[in-house]
Amino acid sequence: MNRLKRRHLARSARMATVYIVVISIALVILFPIYFLFSISLMSGYEAYYEWPLPLMPSLRANVRFVHEENQQFHLEIYNRSEGGFTPTGPVRFSSNSEGLEKVTVYMRRHLNVELEDAEISRYLAEATERGSVQVKLGKSILANYITFFKVTRDAVPSVVRSLLTAGITILISLIIGGMAGYAFARYVFGGKNALKIGVLFVRMFPAVAIAIPMVIILGSIGLYDRPAGLSLIYSVSQISLTVWIMTSIFSGISVEMEEAALIFGTTKAGSFFRITLPLALPGIAACAMYAFIGSWNEVVQAVVLTQFRPTFPVVVYQALVGAEGQVNLVTAGSIAQALPAVVFTFIIRKYVLRMWGSVSV
Amino acid sequence: MVPYVLIAPAILYYAAFWLFPVVRAVVGGFRTAEGVFSLQNYAEIFQDPVFYEALLNTAIIVVLSVALEFVAAFGIALLINRKFKGSTYFLFVAIVPMALPSVAVGAIWTSGFTTYGWLNSFLNHVGLIAANEKIAFLAGSDASSLLLIVIIDAWHVIPLMLIIILAGMQNLDPSFNEAGLIFGGNKWQVLTRITIPMLKQTITTALILRLISALQIWLIIVMLFGFRRLPVLVQEVVYFVEESHTEHYFQIGLAYSVLVAVFVSIVSIVYLNASGAFKTRGSA
Numbered sequence: 001m002n003r004l005k006r007r008h009l010a011r012s013a014r015m016a017t018v019y020i021v022v023i024s025i026a027l028v029i030l031f032p033i034y035f036l037f038s039i040s041l042m043s044g045y046e047a048y049y050e051w052p053l054p055l056m057p058s059l060r061a062n063v064r065f066v067h068e069e070n071q072q073f074h075l076e077i078y079n080r081s082e083g084g085f086t087p088t089g090p091v092r093f094s095s096n097s098e099g100l101e102k103v104t105v106y107m108r109r110h111l112n113v114e115l116e117d118a119e120i121s122r123y124l125a126e127a128t129e130r131g132s133v134q135v136k137l138g139k140s141i142l143a144n145y146i147t148f149f150k151v152t153r154d155a156v157p158s159v160v161r162s163l164l165t166a167g168i169t170i171l172i173s174l175i176i177g178g179m180a181g182y183a184f185a186r187y188v189f190g191g192k193n194a195l196k197i198g199v200l201f202v203r204m205f206p207a208v209a210i211a212i213p214m215v216i217i218l219g220s221i222g223l224y225d226r227p228a229g230l231s232l233i234y235s236v237s238q239i240s241l242t243v244w245i246m247t248s249i250f251s252g253i254s255v256e257m258e259e260a261a262l263i264f265g266t267t268k269a270g271s272f273f274r275i276t277l278p279l280a281l282p283g284i285a286a287c288a289m290y291a292f293i294g295s296w297n298e299v300v301q302a303v304v305l306t307q308f309r310p311t312f313p314v315v316v317y318q319a320l321v322g323a324e325g326q327v328n329l330v331t332a333g334s335i336a337q338a339l340p341a342v343v344f345t346f347i348i349r350k351y352v353l354r355m356w357g358s359v360s361v
Numbered sequence: 362m363v364p365y366v367l368i369a370p371a372i373l374y375y376a377a378f379w380l381f382p383v384v385r386a387v388v389g390g391f392r393t394a395e396g397v398f399s400l401q402n403y404a405e406i407f408q409d410p411v412f413y414e415a416l417l418n419t420a421i422i423v424v425l426s427v428a429l430e431f432v433a434a435f436g437i438a439l440l441i442n443r444k445f446k447g448s449t450y451f452l453f454v455a456i457v458p459m460a461l462p463s464v465a466v467g468a469i470w471t472s473g474f475t476t477y478g479w480l481n482s483f484l485n486h487v488g489l490i491a492a493n494e495k496i497a498f499l500a501g502s503d504a505s506s507l508l509l510i511v512i513i514d515a516w517h518v519i520p521l522m523l524i525i526i527l528a529g530m531q532n533l534d535p536s537f538n539e540a541g542l543i544f545g546g547n548k549w550q551v552l553t554r555i556t557i558p559m560l561k562q563t564i565t566t567a568l569i570l571r572l573i574s575a576l577q578i579w580l581i582i583v584m585l586f587g588f589r590r591l592p593v594l595v596q597e598v599v600y601f602v603e604e605s606h607t608e609h610y611f612q613i614g615l616a617y618s619v620l621v622a623v624f625v626s627i628v629s630i631v632y633l634n635a636s637g638a639f640k641t642r643g644s645a
Binding site: 051195 | 368569584625
């Protein structure tokens, strides 16, 4: 009995260790992402004037309107890390329309608060009466995201271009890669292994190195700085992946089904389109999403191959490395860029293992 | 006949959009800006002290990151393969970084490693450092900067390696491991003498894919440190094309990219040869 108990204890201890390790790994992965997200919800004031950065973005800005004298006011803002109000903002303003304008702009830009003139006037009137008035103003939560798309030149059109690029890339790589994948899965033919190694070899030439001569080649066919031109290049790396993935998908569908259809009088093409293709459809959809992620996330070749018509990742990249980007806005842009890829990965999470399962050199 | 028709589009596509630009790059690398044959570009690269620095940095990054990432990915794969309660959710969490675009990864870590960034804030919140003890992560020595890059890259790409290894593990027949245990082997012996040898092809695949892409790390370095603070080979390619203003910058960029491709191919072939990938294929 005692021995049984001890063994039980040892087992529990082992499970506890496993979970501790698992949770710490999950935290190492999720914490950085959480902080990126958290900063993307902070106002400029929180991101720049509060240190240590708060663990959570605030939902409201705690502001005090202080009346100095003769309708002259200043703003004090509650600083969470310092634990008190500090004078900030437009140093001194009056209750005239110019002053109101100053306050509105400051609130919008640094506190992510939208305030109407009438409200400000009311607070100022109260402050005149009582010396100062303290209010908690609701932040507009998605302000950074909206501002990023508004102030970053070309942000919205670049999203459209990125979607277009991804669409064409999916089309090219699925058709061409799917055909080759089917051949790899169903036929034995000379040079098969050489081709498989060739697919690997293609990756050895740096992606950016392909992009450089492509500047001239695409220029000569009029596709430089265009989504279609970019997707031609993206398809190069996507096709090799698609071939691998499609091979494993088609291998998973038994040949007998096709043969049965042939016996019942369909043509070879008919059996493919009526039997194999519908069965492969979920896998193909997963493969398309994978190609979307690859194309949507790509930035290296896009930096070289675009000039006046950048894709969305290039816009975010330039905001990140350029001096003009405010950290809370750039993080909002990055989150917006990361979101589709993470959602798609969630959708295809069951396929990911199978996709890569058959990849081998 | 049918299979060749099916793979013909892929081959033609590669000829047009891979082989053609590669040939253009190779030819362009041997030309001056006026289009005359010359070895000038390569001579300039080899005379540039930054080239040797880049070569060394690349080598360090590759060795450290491939080793670290392989060990970590293998460990996590073993963990998930125990199929504990909730392991499928953990798997999704573990592959999230793989889905993140490199720009988002750059944003995470630039906002993290700056002196006033979230990492120092976090360390302060949990009481590990005082407000005046902020660590200047990005201003450290070259060695520590390289280490930062290796860590960030590991954070980003361990998931892909994990997926490949885990997929290989799940294809293994568990009865081999059970047999090993029944015949008196301990867990470590079963792992090193049964599991790892049987996973050899998977491991080769994971390592070669990683090796190839580790040799091409550069964007995260530029996002953290800017150009040429910590030069690596591919970064130099981009530097010459996008940032440099010498008259034949474009040709130097091409020559550089050819050099990188040659390095990558040599390393890959040496590795594949050493791992026996060519031999197993010949016999199969």
